[in-house]
Structures are given as structure tokens and as C-alpha cells.
Amino acid sequence: MNNIIAICLVLLTAGMSAGQDRSGSEDIRNRFAGAWRLASLERPDATGNVHRVDCRGLFVFTGDGHASVQVMELKPQTVPAAGPQQYSAGGYEASWGTYKIDESAHTFTFHIEGALVRSLIGKNLPRTYEFSANQLIVKSTRSDERWRVVWERY
Secondary structure: OHHHHHHHHHHHHHHHHHHHHHHHHHHHHHHHOOEEEEEEEEEOOOHHHHHHEEEEEEEEEEOOOEEEEEEOOOOOOOOOOOOHHHHHHHHOEEEEEEEEEHHHHOOEEEEEEEEOHHHHOOOOOEEEEEOOOOEEEEOOOOOOOOOOEEEOOO
């Protein structure tokens, strides 16, 4: 009888621990999940000066790890944006794929499965994130990319 009680306690404790771990992952994923409206986008120009881009956009995260982003510049530049990676074509950015969150590092990695800019397909794009009230602030983890995007929950 004591063995049965001990086994039940071990299983109950293991189940609670697994549930708590899962809950932590679910909590952060729930914070991402949903539709986000582009509030602001800042990026450097050809001279390196950071400025605000006049654009609109939508970032959607699903609870099961999928994501899609679209950004449209209202007045597209005639010269591509300065930086090591091209994300848009003709002032429009569109990509979709999966994402994984590293809560301890405050990063998520966006794995691109499809994109308007085909050189992005198959790439992993690590991003830092920060939540502030109803905003999600996203930046590149690359030191040579100095853009910053603020998304607001719909």
C-alpha cells in the first residue's frame, strides 16, 4: 500500500512539474499569439542616420508556432534600404513561416518558409523582443542591423 501511495505521489509531482514547465512556455507563446498592427518602424538610411519609415503592416503569430508578416511602405525608396539583408522588394515585405521563442534570452527565431524576397526562404532570422503594455518591440540580433519595429496588439 505504501508503495502505491509513493508511486502516486511521484507521478503526481512529475505531472505537476511538466504542467508548470508547459505553462511557462504557453504563457509566453500566448503573449505573442494574435494580430499585431505596425505602430512604428525605424531604420538607418544610406548615410547611417536612423529615421522613421512611413509604412503600414501586420504581424500575426499563432499559438502553435506559425507567423506571417507584411509591411508596406507608403512612399517606397527608389534606392534599397541600407543594410546587409534585403527584406522587401519595391517597398513591400511579406513572409511566413514558423517561430521559436527563447524566453531566457528574450529572443524569437523566425524561420522563413515563404517570402516575397526569395533569398530569405529557408533562413532563420533571430530577433530580440520586449513587451511593453500592449506593444511588442522587435529588433534584429545582428549588430550590423539597426532597425527597430514597434507592433501594437489589435
